[in-house]
Amino acid sequence: MLGAMIRLFKVKEKQRELAENANGGVPFKKHTAGELRLHKDISELNLPSSCTMTFPNGKDNLMNFEVSIRPDEGYYLGGTFLFSFQVSPIYPHEAPKVKCKTKVYHPNIDLEGNVCLNILREDWKPVLNINTIIYGLYHLFTEPNWEDPLNHDAAAVLRDNPKMFESNVRRALSGGYVGQTFFQRCI
Template sequence: MINLIRLKDKQKESAETRAGRVGFAKKQTAGELRVHKDMSELNLPKTCKITFPNGKDDLMHFEISIRPDERYYRGGNFRFSFKISPVYPYEPPKVKCKTKVYHPNIDLEGNVCLNILREDWKPVLNINTIVYGLSHLFTGPNHEDPLNHDASDVLRDDPKLFQANVREAMAGGHVGKTYFARCM
Protein backbone atom coordinates (compact mmCIF):
# COMPACT_ATOMS: atom_id res chain seq x y z
CA MET A 1 0.00 0.00 0.00
CA ILE A 2 2.82 2.41 0.87
CA ASN A 3 4.51 1.66 -2.46
CA LEU A 4 1.28 2.49 -4.28
CA ILE A 5 1.06 5.90 -2.55
CA ARG A 6 4.71 6.62 -3.37
CA LEU A 7 4.14 5.63 -6.98
CA LYS A 8 1.13 7.99 -7.25
CA ASP A 9 3.15 10.82 -5.66
CA LYS A 10 6.00 10.25 -8.16
CA GLN A 11 3.55 10.23 -11.07
CA LYS A 12 1.98 13.46 -9.84
CA GLU A 13 5.40 15.07 -9.39
CA SER A 14 6.48 13.91 -12.84
CA ALA A 15 3.32 15.33 -14.43
CA GLU A 16 3.86 18.68 -12.68
CA THR A 17 7.45 18.80 -13.91
CA ARG A 18 6.38 18.06 -17.49
CA ALA A 19 3.68 20.71 -17.27
CA GLY A 20 6.28 23.25 -16.18
CA ARG A 21 8.61 22.34 -19.04
CA VAL A 22 5.97 22.14 -21.73
CA GLY A 23 4.32 25.37 -20.54
CA PHE A 24 0.64 24.62 -20.61
CA ALA A 25 -1.41 27.61 -21.77
CA LYS A 26 -2.90 29.77 -19.07
CA LYS A 27 -6.63 29.70 -18.64
CA GLN A 28 -8.34 32.28 -20.85
CA THR A 29 -10.58 34.95 -19.37
CA ALA A 30 -14.15 35.37 -20.57
CA GLY A 31 -12.99 38.53 -22.34
CA GLU A 32 -10.27 36.66 -24.23
CA LEU A 33 -12.71 33.96 -25.27
CA ARG A 34 -15.19 36.56 -26.53
CA VAL A 35 -12.50 38.50 -28.42
CA HIS A 36 -11.39 35.26 -30.05
CA LYS A 37 -14.98 34.67 -31.18
CA ASP A 38 -15.32 38.28 -32.40
CA MET A 39 -12.09 37.99 -34.39
CA SER A 40 -13.19 34.75 -36.02
CA GLU A 41 -16.41 36.49 -37.14
CA LEU A 42 -14.75 39.78 -38.13
CA ASN A 43 -15.95 41.10 -41.48
CA LEU A 44 -13.99 44.29 -42.08
CA PRO A 45 -15.12 46.80 -44.70
CA LYS A 46 -12.74 47.04 -47.66
CA THR A 47 -11.52 50.38 -46.29
CA CYS A 48 -10.23 48.80 -43.05
CA LYS A 49 -7.25 46.70 -42.07
CA ILE A 50 -6.30 45.07 -38.76
CA THR A 51 -2.80 44.65 -37.34
CA PHE A 52 -1.48 43.12 -34.12
CA PRO A 53 1.53 45.16 -32.87
CA ASN A 54 2.27 42.60 -30.13
CA GLY A 55 1.76 39.61 -32.44
CA LYS A 56 -1.34 37.60 -33.21
CA ASP A 57 -1.17 35.87 -29.82
CA ASP A 58 -2.26 39.11 -28.13
CA LEU A 59 -5.83 39.61 -29.30
CA MET A 60 -6.53 42.04 -26.46
CA HIS A 61 -4.45 44.78 -28.14
CA PHE A 62 -4.71 45.53 -31.82
CA GLU A 63 -4.96 48.36 -34.32
CA ILE A 64 -7.45 49.14 -37.03
CA SER A 65 -6.51 51.35 -39.99
CA ILE A 66 -9.31 53.09 -41.83
CA ARG A 67 -8.79 54.51 -45.34
CA PRO A 68 -12.04 56.27 -46.27
CA ASP A 69 -12.86 56.16 -49.96
CA GLU A 70 -15.49 58.91 -50.00
CA ARG A 71 -16.47 62.32 -48.62
CA TYR A 72 -14.26 64.68 -46.61
CA TYR A 73 -11.62 62.19 -45.45
CA ARG A 74 -11.15 60.32 -48.73
CA GLY A 75 -7.57 59.18 -49.20
CA GLY A 76 -6.58 59.56 -45.55
CA ASN A 77 -5.21 56.78 -43.36
CA PHE A 78 -6.38 56.80 -39.75
CA ARG A 79 -5.13 54.34 -37.11
CA PHE A 80 -7.05 53.35 -34.00
CA SER A 81 -5.69 51.35 -31.08
CA PHE A 82 -7.98 48.92 -29.25
CA LYS A 83 -7.39 47.74 -25.69
CA ILE A 84 -9.78 45.08 -24.54
CA SER A 85 -10.54 44.59 -20.85
CA PRO A 86 -10.64 41.08 -19.34
CA VAL A 87 -14.31 41.75 -18.51
CA TYR A 88 -15.20 42.42 -22.16
CA PRO A 89 -18.00 42.36 -23.39
CA TYR A 90 -19.43 43.80 -20.17
CA GLU A 91 -17.48 46.97 -20.79
CA PRO A 92 -16.50 48.42 -24.16
CA PRO A 93 -12.96 48.38 -25.52
CA LYS A 94 -10.80 51.46 -24.98
CA VAL A 95 -10.34 52.95 -28.44
CA LYS A 96 -7.96 55.81 -29.27
CA CYS A 97 -7.19 57.45 -32.59
CA LYS A 98 -3.41 57.35 -33.06
CA THR A 99 -3.57 59.70 -36.04
CA LYS A 100 -4.01 63.39 -35.21
CA VAL A 101 -7.07 64.37 -37.19
CA TYR A 102 -9.24 67.45 -37.71
CA HIS A 103 -12.61 65.91 -36.89
CA PRO A 104 -15.62 67.02 -34.82
CA ASN A 105 -15.94 63.62 -33.10
CA ILE A 106 -12.24 62.98 -32.39
CA ASP A 107 -10.26 65.35 -30.20
CA LEU A 108 -6.61 66.25 -30.65
CA GLU A 109 -5.58 63.68 -28.00
CA GLY A 110 -7.23 60.85 -29.93
CA ASN A 111 -10.34 60.41 -27.79
CA VAL A 112 -13.28 59.21 -29.85
CA CYS A 113 -16.89 60.31 -29.42
CA LEU A 114 -18.88 57.27 -30.51
CA ASN A 115 -22.01 56.47 -28.52
CA ILE A 116 -21.47 52.70 -28.62
CA LEU A 117 -18.13 53.19 -26.85
CA ARG A 118 -19.91 54.97 -24.00
CA GLU A 119 -23.51 55.06 -22.85
CA ASP A 120 -24.97 52.91 -25.64
CA TRP A 121 -22.58 49.99 -25.15
CA LYS A 122 -24.26 46.61 -24.72
CA PRO A 123 -22.60 43.19 -24.38
CA VAL A 124 -24.30 42.02 -27.59
CA LEU A 125 -22.20 44.52 -29.56
CA ASN A 126 -18.84 43.37 -30.88
CA ILE A 127 -15.59 44.49 -32.50
CA ASN A 128 -17.20 44.47 -35.94
CA THR A 129 -19.88 46.92 -34.76
CA ILE A 130 -17.23 49.29 -33.41
CA VAL A 131 -15.19 49.18 -36.61
CA TYR A 132 -18.27 50.03 -38.68
CA GLY A 133 -19.09 52.84 -36.25
CA LEU A 134 -15.58 54.28 -36.56
CA SER A 135 -15.72 53.96 -40.32
CA HIS A 136 -19.03 55.83 -40.33
CA LEU A 137 -17.44 58.75 -38.45
CA PHE A 138 -15.43 59.46 -41.60
CA THR A 139 -18.34 59.27 -44.01
CA GLY A 140 -20.75 61.19 -41.78
CA PRO A 141 -19.05 63.34 -39.12
CA ASN A 142 -21.57 64.51 -36.53
CA HIS A 143 -21.42 68.17 -35.46
CA GLU A 144 -24.19 67.62 -32.88
CA ASP A 145 -22.09 65.50 -30.49
CA PRO A 146 -18.58 66.99 -30.70
CA LEU A 147 -15.31 66.47 -28.90
CA ASN A 148 -13.54 69.01 -31.11
CA HIS A 149 -15.88 71.99 -30.84
CA ASP A 150 -13.94 74.16 -33.31
CA ALA A 151 -14.20 71.53 -36.07
CA SER A 152 -17.84 70.98 -35.18
CA ASP A 153 -18.70 74.68 -35.46
CA VAL A 154 -16.97 74.95 -38.84
CA LEU A 155 -18.75 71.83 -40.15
CA ARG A 156 -22.11 73.20 -39.02
CA ASP A 157 -21.58 76.79 -40.23
CA ASP A 158 -19.38 76.42 -43.32
CA PRO A 159 -19.05 72.90 -44.82
CA LYS A 160 -16.79 74.19 -47.64
CA LEU A 161 -14.33 75.65 -45.14
CA PHE A 162 -14.55 72.42 -43.14
CA GLN A 163 -13.60 70.45 -46.26
CA ALA A 164 -10.67 72.81 -46.94
CA ASN A 165 -9.49 72.43 -43.32
CA VAL A 166 -9.69 68.63 -43.53
CA ARG A 167 -7.66 68.63 -46.76
CA GLU A 168 -5.07 70.98 -45.23
CA ALA A 169 -4.76 68.81 -42.12
CA MET A 170 -4.52 65.55 -44.07
CA ALA A 171 -1.86 66.99 -46.40
CA GLY A 172 0.29 67.89 -43.41
CA GLY A 173 -0.40 71.47 -42.46
CA HIS A 174 -1.85 73.87 -39.95
CA VAL A 175 -5.49 74.46 -39.18
CA GLY A 176 -5.50 77.48 -36.95
CA LYS A 177 -2.54 77.06 -34.60
CA THR A 178 -2.63 73.24 -34.67
CA TYR A 179 -0.24 71.29 -36.85
CA PHE A 180 -1.35 67.98 -38.34
CA ALA A 181 1.09 65.44 -39.76
CA ARG A 182 0.45 64.16 -43.26
CA CYS A 183 -1.87 61.14 -43.26
CA MET A 184 -2.54 60.70 -46.97
Protein backbone atom coordinates in the same frame (compact mmCIF):
# COMPACT_ATOMS: atom_id res chain seq x y z
CA MET B 1 -20.84 19.27 -0.69
CA LEU B 2 -20.59 21.71 -3.62
CA GLY B 3 -17.61 23.45 -2.00
CA ALA B 4 -15.79 20.12 -1.67
CA MET B 5 -16.45 19.33 -5.34
CA ILE B 6 -15.15 22.71 -6.45
CA ARG B 7 -11.97 22.23 -4.37
CA LEU B 8 -11.58 18.76 -5.92
CA PHE B 9 -11.84 20.25 -9.44
CA LYS B 10 -9.24 22.89 -8.57
CA VAL B 11 -6.88 20.21 -7.20
CA LYS B 12 -7.36 18.09 -10.35
CA GLU B 13 -6.73 21.12 -12.57
CA LYS B 14 -3.57 22.03 -10.65
CA GLN B 15 -2.33 18.41 -10.93
CA ARG B 16 -2.93 18.47 -14.69
CA GLU B 17 -1.02 21.77 -15.05
CA LEU B 18 1.90 20.41 -13.03
CA ALA B 19 1.95 17.20 -15.08
CA GLU B 20 2.00 19.16 -18.36
CA ASN B 21 4.83 21.37 -17.12
CA ALA B 22 6.82 18.39 -15.77
CA ASN B 23 6.54 16.57 -19.11
CA GLY B 24 8.02 19.53 -20.94
CA GLY B 25 4.63 20.52 -22.27
CA VAL B 26 3.72 24.10 -22.90
CA PRO B 27 2.53 25.70 -19.66
CA PHE B 28 -1.24 25.77 -19.55
CA LYS B 29 -2.64 29.30 -19.78
CA LYS B 30 -6.21 29.95 -18.86
CA HIS B 31 -8.04 32.43 -21.01
CA THR B 32 -10.43 34.97 -19.54
CA ALA B 33 -13.99 35.10 -20.79
CA GLY B 34 -13.04 38.40 -22.45
CA GLU B 35 -10.18 36.75 -24.36
CA LEU B 36 -12.44 33.92 -25.51
CA ARG B 37 -15.13 36.34 -26.70
CA LEU B 38 -12.58 38.58 -28.42
CA HIS B 39 -11.08 35.55 -30.20
CA LYS B 40 -14.58 34.68 -31.44
CA ASP B 41 -15.20 38.29 -32.56
CA ILE B 42 -11.91 38.42 -34.46
CA SER B 43 -12.55 35.08 -36.16
CA GLU B 44 -15.94 36.37 -37.35
CA LEU B 45 -14.75 39.81 -38.54
CA ASN B 46 -16.22 41.08 -41.78
CA LEU B 47 -14.23 44.27 -42.31
CA PRO B 48 -14.73 46.67 -45.19
CA SER B 49 -11.84 46.50 -47.67
CA SER B 50 -10.74 49.94 -46.47
CA CYS B 51 -10.01 48.64 -42.93
CA THR B 52 -7.17 46.45 -41.68
CA MET B 53 -6.35 44.98 -38.28
CA THR B 54 -2.84 44.41 -36.93
CA PHE B 55 -1.41 43.02 -33.70
CA PRO B 56 1.73 45.08 -32.89
CA ASN B 57 2.46 42.92 -29.81
CA GLY B 58 1.97 39.65 -31.71
CA LYS B 59 -0.93 37.24 -31.94
CA ASP B 60 -0.36 36.18 -28.32
CA ASN B 61 -1.72 39.53 -27.17
CA LEU B 62 -5.17 39.75 -28.75
CA MET B 63 -6.37 42.22 -26.13
CA ASN B 64 -4.36 45.08 -27.68
CA PHE B 65 -4.54 45.67 -31.41
CA GLU B 66 -4.72 48.40 -34.02
CA VAL B 67 -7.17 49.11 -36.79
CA SER B 68 -6.33 51.23 -39.81
CA ILE B 69 -9.21 52.95 -41.60
CA ARG B 70 -8.86 54.44 -45.07
CA PRO B 71 -12.21 56.03 -46.02
CA ASP B 72 -13.20 55.58 -49.66
CA GLU B 73 -15.78 58.39 -49.64
CA GLY B 74 -16.61 61.67 -47.92
CA TYR B 75 -14.46 64.50 -46.55
CA TYR B 76 -11.69 62.12 -45.41
CA LEU B 77 -11.35 60.24 -48.71
CA GLY B 78 -7.83 58.85 -49.09
CA GLY B 79 -6.66 59.57 -45.53
CA THR B 80 -5.35 56.77 -43.33
CA PHE B 81 -6.27 56.78 -39.65
CA LEU B 82 -4.86 54.43 -37.04
CA PHE B 83 -6.81 53.42 -33.93
CA SER B 84 -5.55 51.51 -30.92
CA PHE B 85 -7.90 49.13 -29.11
CA GLN B 86 -7.41 47.99 -25.50
CA VAL B 87 -9.85 45.28 -24.55
CA SER B 88 -10.67 44.61 -20.91
CA PRO B 89 -10.61 41.07 -19.46
CA ILE B 90 -14.32 41.56 -18.69
CA TYR B 91 -15.17 42.27 -22.35
CA PRO B 92 -17.95 42.27 -23.62
CA HIS B 93 -19.39 43.62 -20.38
CA GLU B 94 -17.17 46.68 -20.83
CA ALA B 95 -16.52 48.46 -24.12
CA PRO B 96 -12.95 48.46 -25.45
CA LYS B 97 -10.90 51.62 -24.96
CA VAL B 98 -10.32 53.11 -28.41
CA LYS B 99 -7.92 55.95 -29.25
CA CYS B 100 -7.11 57.55 -32.59
CA LYS B 101 -3.32 57.53 -32.96
CA THR B 102 -3.48 59.81 -36.03
CA LYS B 103 -3.97 63.50 -35.23
CA VAL B 104 -7.05 64.44 -37.21
CA TYR B 105 -9.25 67.52 -37.73
CA HIS B 106 -12.61 65.96 -36.89
CA PRO B 107 -15.65 67.03 -34.85
CA ASN B 108 -15.91 63.64 -33.10
CA ILE B 109 -12.21 63.04 -32.39
CA ASP B 110 -10.23 65.46 -30.26
CA LEU B 111 -6.57 66.35 -30.74
CA GLU B 112 -5.54 63.83 -28.04
CA GLY B 113 -7.20 60.99 -29.97
CA ASN B 114 -10.29 60.55 -27.80
CA VAL B 115 -13.22 59.29 -29.83
CA CYS B 116 -16.84 60.34 -29.39
CA LEU B 117 -18.83 57.30 -30.49
CA ASN B 118 -21.97 56.46 -28.53
CA ILE B 119 -21.43 52.68 -28.67
CA LEU B 120 -18.10 53.14 -26.87
CA ARG B 121 -19.89 54.89 -24.01
CA GLU B 122 -23.50 54.99 -22.91
CA ASP B 123 -24.91 52.83 -25.72
CA TRP B 124 -22.46 49.92 -25.26
CA LYS B 125 -24.16 46.54 -24.83
CA PRO B 126 -22.52 43.10 -24.57
CA VAL B 127 -24.24 42.01 -27.79
CA LEU B 128 -22.11 44.52 -29.70
CA ASN B 129 -18.71 43.42 -30.96
CA ILE B 130 -15.43 44.59 -32.49
CA ASN B 131 -16.94 44.53 -35.99
CA THR B 132 -19.68 46.96 -34.84
CA ILE B 133 -17.10 49.35 -33.38
CA ILE B 134 -14.98 49.34 -36.55
CA TYR B 135 -18.03 50.08 -38.70
CA GLY B 136 -18.96 52.86 -36.24
CA LEU B 137 -15.49 54.39 -36.57
CA TYR B 138 -15.63 54.11 -40.35
CA HIS B 139 -19.03 55.85 -40.26
CA LEU B 140 -17.51 58.79 -38.33
CA PHE B 141 -15.32 59.48 -41.37
CA THR B 142 -18.07 59.14 -43.96
CA GLU B 143 -20.58 61.16 -41.92
CA PRO B 144 -18.97 63.30 -39.19
CA ASN B 145 -21.50 64.47 -36.60
CA TRP B 146 -21.34 68.11 -35.49
CA GLU B 147 -24.16 67.56 -32.96
CA ASP B 148 -22.06 65.41 -30.58
CA PRO B 149 -18.58 66.98 -30.73
CA LEU B 150 -15.29 66.52 -28.94
CA ASN B 151 -13.58 69.09 -31.18
CA HIS B 152 -16.04 71.98 -30.85
CA ASP B 153 -14.22 74.22 -33.33
CA ALA B 154 -14.34 71.60 -36.10
CA ALA B 155 -18.01 70.92 -35.28
CA ALA B 156 -18.93 74.61 -35.53
CA VAL B 157 -17.16 74.94 -38.90
CA LEU B 158 -18.89 71.78 -40.22
CA ARG B 159 -22.26 73.08 -39.05
CA ASP B 160 -21.86 76.69 -40.25
CA ASN B 161 -19.61 76.42 -43.30
CA PRO B 162 -19.28 72.90 -44.81
CA LYS B 163 -17.08 74.22 -47.68
CA MET B 164 -14.58 75.68 -45.21
CA PHE B 165 -14.73 72.43 -43.20
CA GLU B 166 -13.87 70.48 -46.35
CA SER B 167 -10.96 72.84 -47.05
CA ASN B 168 -9.70 72.47 -43.45
CA VAL B 169 -9.89 68.66 -43.68
CA ARG B 170 -7.94 68.66 -46.97
CA ARG B 171 -5.28 70.96 -45.46
CA ALA B 172 -4.97 68.72 -42.38
CA LEU B 173 -4.81 65.51 -44.45
CA SER B 174 -2.09 66.98 -46.69
CA GLY B 175 0.01 68.02 -43.73
CA GLY B 176 -0.44 71.58 -42.61
CA TYR B 177 -1.94 73.99 -40.14
CA VAL B 178 -5.59 74.46 -39.35
CA GLY B 179 -5.65 77.46 -37.06
CA GLN B 180 -2.77 77.03 -34.59
CA THR B 181 -2.67 73.22 -34.89
CA PHE B 182 -0.27 71.35 -37.17
CA PHE B 183 -1.37 68.02 -38.63
CA GLN B 184 1.01 65.41 -40.06
CA ARG B 185 0.35 64.29 -43.60
CA CYS B 186 -1.86 61.18 -43.59
CA ILE B 187 -2.95 60.95 -47.21
